[in-house]
Amino acid sequence: MHKALLQHIxxxxxxxxxETELLESCLTVFTIKxxxxxxxxxxxxxxxxxxxxxxxxxxxINSKGTEQTLQFGIENWWITxxxxxxxHISSHFYIQAVxxxxxxALEKTTLEAILLQVPKLERYFRIVxxxxxxxxxxxxxxxxxxxAEERYHHFNNLNPEFVQRVPQYMxxxxxxxxxxxxxxxxxxxx
Amino acid sequence: MHKALLQHIxxxxxxxxxETELLESCLTVFTIKxxxxxxxxxxxxxxxxxxxxxxxxxxxINSKGTEQTLQFGIENWWITxxxxxxxHISSHFYIQAVxxxxxxALEKTTLEAILLQVPKLERYFRIVxxxxxxxxxxxxxxxxxxxAEERYHHFNNLNPEFVQRVPQYMxxxxxxxxxxxxxxxxxxxx
DNA sequence: TAAAAAACTTGAACTACTTCAAGAAATCGG
DNA sequence: CCGATTTCTTGAAGTAGTTCAAGTTTTTTA
Numbered sequence: 001m002h003k004a005l006l007q008h009i010x011x012x013x014x015x016x017x018x019e020t021e022l023l024e025s026c027l028t029v030f031t032i033k034x035x036x037x038x039x040x041x042x043x044x045x046x047x048x049x050x051x052x053x054x055x056x057x058x059x060x061i062n063s064k065g066t067e068q069t070l071q072f073g074i075e076n077w078w079i080t081x082x083x084x085x086x087x088h089i090s091s092h093f094y095i096q097a098v099x100x101x102x103x104x105a106l107e108k109t110t111l112e113a114i115l116l117q118v119p120k121l122e123r124y125f126r127i128v129x130x131x132x133x134x135x136x137x138x139x140x141x142x143x144x145x146x147x148a149e150e151r152y153h154h155f156n157n158l159n160p161e162f163v164q165r166v167p168q169y170m171x172x173x174x175x176x177x178x179x180x181x182x183x184x185x186x187x188x189x190x
Numbered sequence: 191m192h193k194a195l196l197q198h199i200x201x202x203x204x205x206x207x208x209e210t211e212l213l214e215s216c217l218t219v220f221t222i223k224x225x226x227x228x229x230x231x232x233x234x235x236x237x238x239x240x241x242x243x244x245x246x247x248x249x250x251i252n253s254k255g256t257e258q259t260l261q262f263g264i265e266n267w268w269i270t271x272x273x274x275x276x277x278h279i280s281s282h283f284y285i286q287a288v289x290x291x292x293x294x295a296l297e298k299t300t301l302e303a304i305l306l307q308v309p310k311l312e313r314y315f316r317i318v319x320x321x322x323x324x325x326x327x328x329x330x331x332x333x334x335x336x337x338a339e340e341r342y343h344h345f346n347n348l349n350p351e352f353v354q355r356v357p358q359y360m361x362x363x364x365x366x367x368x369x370x371x372x373x374x375x376x377x378x379x380x
Numbered sequence: 381t382a383a384a385a386a387a388c389t390t391g392a393a394c395t396a397c398t399t400c401a402a403g404a405a406a407t408c409g410g
Numbered sequence: 411c412c413g414a415t416t417t418c419t420t421g422a423a424g425t426a427g428t429t430c431a432a433g434t435t436t437t438t439t440a
Contacts, residue, residue, distance in 0.1 A: 068334050184420080
């Protein structure tokens, strides 16, 4: 089932049948169990993951031993550590399945080969990365300008279904406050 | 003087002379005065800026009327609001010259035309955007895991010359603490 | 080079959050 | 469907930072 990825690509570039076929021949779908890691801190990240179904997250473990989620990825998102990927340096991050997920794992060597044969995909990945960067800037804006409670309500308004889908403590860390505080916000005890 | 940009591009892709010439013919260098804005909140961002010389920043004005810097850009960086650029929506940001700067301003229409003629540049902009996104993720990591004082020392260790170059209050807001607190950190009064 | 504007400093009072600890509830997987 | 694990809740005490206001220093510009 590469359809999800092909549809996503079709939003940004038009591949002809030969290109589509070539791309498809390089793709395999993997199933990842809940809690399974596809990247650990210290490893070099050589893979891009496209999420067909499920939910993944990128997180760190802070000095107190607590996990902090930096990024969630759901259906039709790419998730990876681009800094480790491009600079061949150890990753600072863990990437994990939050729920049982289906992904396309695209190895760097495979991708580089595909990009040479289907240069249109450079454009696709450019646009995806530029949009992701734009989203990261908005994320920083929200972290800077909103109180914990505002961040929670704002996120909840935009993604009510998603809030139901992930453990509260993961979302709390993503929004940069403690799980306990999240509990109080939800109970109206702040 | 497009040399800076051509050299930057050469780090990632190799253009042949015809492509270089075509690209150069589309570029003009602008000088921007200190404090001058190239983007304001509410406008749609249709331009990418490559900084040849000087320093720019992207900032917001928060609900208390205080400026908060989200991003600095110096020599050999691109700065823009990609979300506004791609989605044709009003920008949440201001982009301003921190010091007198020389930039190449690349209009969306111009860039789209160049990309069709020099598809190698898709690759260049892809890599730039992916690296920028990676850097944004590290930035979020630092904001999440370090105390204000740690963020200051960490930044100061990595970029001692840059810290001298911009007003303290701008750097304080970039590191997400108040200008007053920065003053106390520097005086060792924390 | 002087006046104006911008940037920096300082201390005191305050507050939005964290931390800890322990119990309760929900969910997962065999 | 039951035991084990994971997740959520609650209150009390603590703290890393903010805010305000006023004075000082530095930088810019005319």
